[in-house]
Amino acid sequence: MSKIRDYAPIAGESTIEELFLLAERLKGKMIQNINSTAVGGGVAEILIRMLPLLRDLGVNAAWSVIKGDEKFFHITKKMHNALHGVDVAIGTNELDYFIDVNRQNMQEIMADADILFIHDPQPIALVEEKDALGRKWIWRCHIDFTNPKKDVWNFLKSYIERYDCAVFSAPAFSRPLAIRQVLISPSIDPLSDKNRELSEDLVNGICERFNIDRERPIITQISRFDYLKDPVGVIRAYKMVKKHVDCQLVLAGGGAIDDPEGMKVLEEVHREAENDPDIFVLFLPPGSDVEINALQRVSDIVLQKSLREGFGLTVAEALWKGKPVIASAVGGIPLQIAHKYSGILTHSIEGTAYWIKQLLNEPEYAKKLGANGREHIKYNYLITRHIRDYLLLFLSLYEQKDIISL
Numbered sequence: 001m002s003k004i005r006d007y008a009p010i011a012g013e014s015t016i017e018e019l020f021l022l023a024e025r026l027k028g029k030m031i032q033n034i035n036s037t038a039v040g041g042g043v044a045e046i047l048i049r050m051l052p053l054l055r056d057l058g059v060n061a062a063w064s065v066i067k068g069d070e071k072f073f074h075i076t077k078k079m080h081n082a083l084h085g086v087d088v089a090i091g092t093n094e095l096d097y098f099i100d101v102n103r104q105n106m107q108e109i110m111a112d113a114d115i116l117f118i119h120d121p122q123p124i125a126l127v128e129e130k131d132a133l134g135r136k137w138i139w140r141c142h143i144d145f146t147n148p149k150k151d152v153w154n155f156l157k158s159y160i161e162r163y164d165c166a167v168f169s170a171p172a173f174s175r176p177l178a179i180r181q182v183l184i185s186p187s188i189d190p191l192s193d194k195n196r197e198l199s200e201d202l203v204n205g206i207c208e209r210f211n212i213d214r215e216r217p218i219i220t221q222i223s224r225f226d227y228l229k230d231p232v233g234v235i236r237a238y239k240m241v242k243k244h245v246d247c248q249l250v251l252a253g254g255g256a257i258d259d260p261e262g263m264k265v266l267e268e269v270h271r272e273a274e275n276d277p278d279i280f281v282l283f284l285p286p287g288s289d290v291e292i293n294a295l296q297r298v299s300d301i302v303l304q305k306s307l308r309e310g311f312g313l314t315v316a317e318a319l320w321k322g323k324p325v326i327a328s329a330v331g332g333i334p335l336q337i338a339h340k341y342s343g344i345l346t347h348s349i350e351g352t353a354y355w356i357k358q359l360l361n362e363p364e365y366a367k368k369l370g371a372n373g374r375e376h377i378k379y380n381y382l383i384t385r386h387i388r389d390y391l392l393l394f395l396s397l398y399e400q401k402d403i404i405s406l
Contacts, residue, residue, distance in 0.1 A: 082149040083145060085149065103125070109126075116133075143173075186313055190383070206290070206295070220252065220303065232272045253284060315327050324373075342375075
């Protein structure tokens with residue numbers, strides 16, 4: 001596991017010293033993160049990397065995962081889709097069950113934390129304990145709130161406004177609230193297995209394992225198999241390109257315990273692929289970070305054709321590797337890509353296909369996009385910046401006057 005000082009060659013020694021200075025001011029405080037899954041999805045991935053680094057800085061940081069059954073996660077998936085603007089109905093009995101499961105979790109996961117850091121809607125109702133426990137409460141939203149269904153938003157808002165503050169990933173997700181709002185974008189860890197440099201032999205071995213031909217162009221999307229990631233739309237864009245360019249498509253990802261729709265989406269992807277030998281649909285198990293890293297590194301173009309997106313860390317991962325990225329202009333993706341400078345933003349299947357062809361035919365331009373993208377990620381979306389933002393947030397709950405002076 002990496003130590004915080006290992007990041008000095010990338011982030012700079014002064015950045016690391018600042019992190020130690022901020023962490024020292026949190027001495028004696030315990031921060032407990034609570035979310036809905038220990039593996040799968042961006043939240044768990046960030047916490048897995050961030051908590052050891054916070055502890056290395058001397059911060060007492062913990063992490064708990066709420067428990068829920070299939071019915072609970074079916075409800076929270078509907079809630080997730082509704083917050084992304086999908087027209088789904090969630091009954092009163094389902095909301096009651098959602099609250100009941102949160103209440104069942106309260107006694108099991110509540111520790112003697114000074115700050116309760118609650119991630120996303122699944123554990124949001126834990127804040128009912130705030131009046132009894134006191135302490136500081138933060139709600140962290142990792143999803144796209146651009147156009148939420150009004151009834152679901154109003155239900156969640158009744159809980160959000162009990163928190164001390166709410167954290168969003170992009171300005172567009174901010175909503176009218178009676179509490180303080182903070183903008184903190186997610187990050188990638190450049191030293192993790194998913195982002196570190198890999199040997200050519202290791203990369204070649206992984207391509208051989210999946211029977212991917214490195215001699216022909218490779219187009220890749222790395223995502224959970226989720227309707228909102230539009231993997232079927234990716235295949236349709238690829239088919240348009242395939243008429244003009246002999247290329248391959250890699251769709252690689254896994255699932256998460258709180259996403260019960262994944263296997264259904266995977267079945268639809270296989271049907272759309274129609275046994276095309278140049279489409280590689282890879283359902284990867286947890287812990288496949290090296291494989292994902294290698295697949296991104298061998299790709300000529302990386303896609304993120306999401307219909308909705310919280311932030312889209314796969315974009316940052318690919319840009320960090322200097323790859324040209326074509327992605328939908330949704331959620332937090334436009335924060336990572338300046339169109340035609342550090343990547344390409346699209347709005348349709350046809351637009352995605354057009355730009356795939358353009359970049360495959362203009363490799364120097366594609367290379368320049370990747371280089372610009374890497375620089376943008378280096379200065380804005382690495383884990384050291386993310387830790388700094390969180391430390392300042394935690395301190396702001398106690399020392400607002402002092403924070404202003406930092």
